Amino acid sequence: MSEIMKAVILGGKARVAVSDTTDIVNQSIQMHQLSPLAAAALGRTLTAGAYLSSNLKGKKDKYSIVVNGGGPLGKIVVAGEAGCNVRGFVENPYVELPYKNGKLDVGGAVGKNGDITIIKDLGLKEPYVGVSKLISGEIAEDFASYLLKSEGITAAVALGVLTDMRGCRAAGGVIVEAMPDATDEDIIILEDIMTNFSGISSMLAEKSAKQIMDFYFGHLDAEIFPSQKITLQCHCKKKIEGVVRSLGRNEAESIIAESGKIEVRCDFCNTVYTFHQDELDKLFGRAHGNHSKFK
Ligand SMILES: [Zn+2]
Known part of the structure; x- marks a missing residue:
């Protein structure tokens, strides 16, 4: 089951979300015959999307994410709505590139000469449109930069997809948002914890979202909420x-x-x-x- 587990930590001065999106990434691989590289890029974006879905309040609220970096992968498009439903595709699902530093070269496939655009339809007169320049095309830092520049949210984002011969072995992410009243000391604590998640997908191959939440955040005056199921659905x-x-x-x-x-x-x-x-x-x-x- 794909799921997202959220908590308020540091007595309300930060929020954290830990998600396991392995199943929906595997479903997307089957649906679109994704190469491992395309699966990594789409899987990271779907994980960011699941996070946006989990934050929507109104039943009919929805959003779309378009990552357009000018690389050989083409555009990544993810859409979703309240209730943690997501779906997505990439323009070139078969893209392959040589490994970079022993890892899938997601940044090279996505490219970084372009933008990430997020459109949110919250049932208001006009949809909210936020655009920010891509930093690396690796998705996690692009999403963090988007949150800061377009929505004024200070966040640290770790996203990962681990593939093997059979498909996606593990995928998911950790996203921490600091509230405006977080102190410098709080930020240092959070930044320090986030250094543990550079290999978040390998960690998710061994541990559940709940185990990660409990172990890394449980001691920080945390109120942990029940996990929400993430589904891949198209209407x-x-x-x-x-x-x-x-x-x-x-x-x-x-x-x-x-x-x-x-x-x-x-x-x-x-x-x-x-x-x-x-x-x-x-x-x-x-x-x-x-x-x-x-x-
Ligand atoms: Zn469809």
């Missing part, structure tokens, strides 16, 4: 039907007359939806069809 059927409906009945019917069907693929979950005349009749209603005329 694309209605969206895709809307795309076909927007063609208009005449255009849609002329495509079917020419090609026999209309196919639309959802980028997020790779599902292909096929529409024949029957499905069009259902979509547009039968009123103007030539099927059930009264004599």
Whole structure:
């Protein structure tokens, strides 16, 4: 099970989230045939997304993250909503690069000549749009920099995906946010603890999110909340039907007359939806069809 466990620590002067996203990264690998490198880049971004999802308050609140660094991976797109539902894809899921310092070269694949953009729809008149320059393309420090520059949140972020021959062995992250009343001493304590998580994915191969939370944060005047389940979910059927409906009945019917069907693929979950005349009749209603005329 993928999960996120959160706590308030230091008597309310900081918040921490520890997540295990191994399952949803493995599901994404299956769904998109991701290379290990693409799995690492998307998995880190999905983990950041799960964190954003867990912070949404309204039932209909949602967001999207686009990381566009100009590298061979292309764009990373992650979307999600309240309730810890996430989904995502990368433009080039097959990307491979030589290892860098014995590790997957996520920064090289993503590139760093670009931005991370986060759009939040919180049910207000206008969505909130935050953009910040990428630092390294390694995602964790890009996300931390985004939080500081766009949302004024001082945060330390560790994200990791450990792959092996069979897929993702472990993935997840630790995110600590310092509240405005955190003292310099608090920040030093938190920075010191964060140095333990440079290999967060290897740690998650051995320990659960709860064990990590208890061991590293449990002693810091912590109030630890029950973990929330993270799920990989796509709600694309209605969206895709809307795309076909927007063609208009005449255009849609002329495509079917020419090609026999209309196919639309959802980028997020790779599902292909096929529409024949029957499905069009259902979509547009039968009123103007030539099927059930009264004599
Ligand atoms: Zn979908």
